[in-house]
Amino acid sequence: MAVTSSASPADTPPPGTGDGPVDGASLGEVVELLGLVAAFELDDVPRFAAEAADALDVEGRLAYSRRAGASLARCERVLARIEELGASPVTAMTPFDGAFDDFDDRTQASTWEEEVLREFVGRSVAEDFCRLCAPALDPVSRDVVLGVMEASVADEEAVQQLAEAAAADRVLSARLALWGRRLVGEALRLAQALLTESGTFVHLLTLAREVESDPAAKDAGSDTHTWALRQLTERHALRMRRLGLTA
């Protein structure tokens, strides 16, 4: 069942989406991706709130509570779209409940810098995964996903401080580069699990890749699974370079 939508297309279509909406993603597949995005945002609410509880002063408590509130607001935007599509938010999120626990358990940070990088890498890879799938969605759902990804940036200030600290300290820089490789390995493990456990994401990525106009990004010679992991790895490497770290 193809998702059709009467809403107007986005003012400026995101790169790689071609000229019009893409047919071929079933309603169930669209809802599955939306469920992943919503669960990802919901997962952050208690995470930020725990940091609020541990904050040393009211300023930190308020800042982290606001991040928790922003995660919930993003989750709600996605849930509203799931409801518009006639599906159940709770049912859509349920398959992904706890999906990020494994990543968390395997990447316990021991310093502030490690924690900032952990959050940055984990979040960025997850967002890239959703961004890669997004062109396969109907325009409204696609805009919801891309809007949420746009708003859901990491703590830029902390990442900037991290880059400055690494630039001033070769030992720290080398240690963080190593930690970054560990982190991306675990994040890709999670992406692989998503690709293996459900045919949906491979199908969405296949559709999304078809409308990719940049030949380098399209990378026609590989299968979808390999293509997706390569895309995620390349985007990660680019980010690490921007931080001054060796990927």
Next chain:
Amino acid sequence: MAVTSSASPADTPPPGTGDGPVDGASLGEVVELLGLVAAFELDDVPRFAAEAADALDVEGRLAYSRRAGASLARCERVLARIEELGASPVTAMTPFDGAFDDFDDRTQASTWEEEVLREFVGRSVAEDFCRLCAPALDPVSRDVVLGVMEASVADEEAVQQLAEAAAADRVLSARLALWGRRLVGEALRLAQALLTESGTFVHLLTLAREVESDPAAKDAGSDTHTWALRQLTERHALRMRRLGLTA
């Protein structure tokens, strides 16, 4: 310095506020009460979020995350008023940061019923304290406080379940009545600490009592401190009776 406000009065003034705004509360006193209300709401954000993290399924996780988000939204309404009054939200909340930890530490619940009653009694007494002070505020601040108190009801469904469980089980009912007395004792201890540590709340309560039109509620023969604690105790007793428990 009297708080003056150009905003229009509320459509329906809350009971006991007389005909017009009350002069006499200083800007600093108004901000102090608003800071208490905001800190009280902010305190609940990590509390509900921790319950979201511990929830057994997505439905519970979403429900508790939404309660955390609603607490933050109420906090923000109060902070916006603090800013309108030209004061700093963080500075206003700081004296009350951690003010509720002592109550929490002293009232560790050992069952679900005890936890529901704990939350209900603690929250209700704190809300009553703010409601008692509210008539002393300028109309806009008063409406913000009463609006937040109005929205900030306890988990009515859980309280209803508790009342039904207690009605069906005399042993449970007796145990909860005892627990309720312990809880209100600790909540009044906190109220007393607020009254003792700052002259602000005694002054606000004195002003609020002056505009009280019901002679019984005005209770003219007692000092403000005694009057306030008696008011809190009576309102608590009324709530416990509604639950079918002996206060």
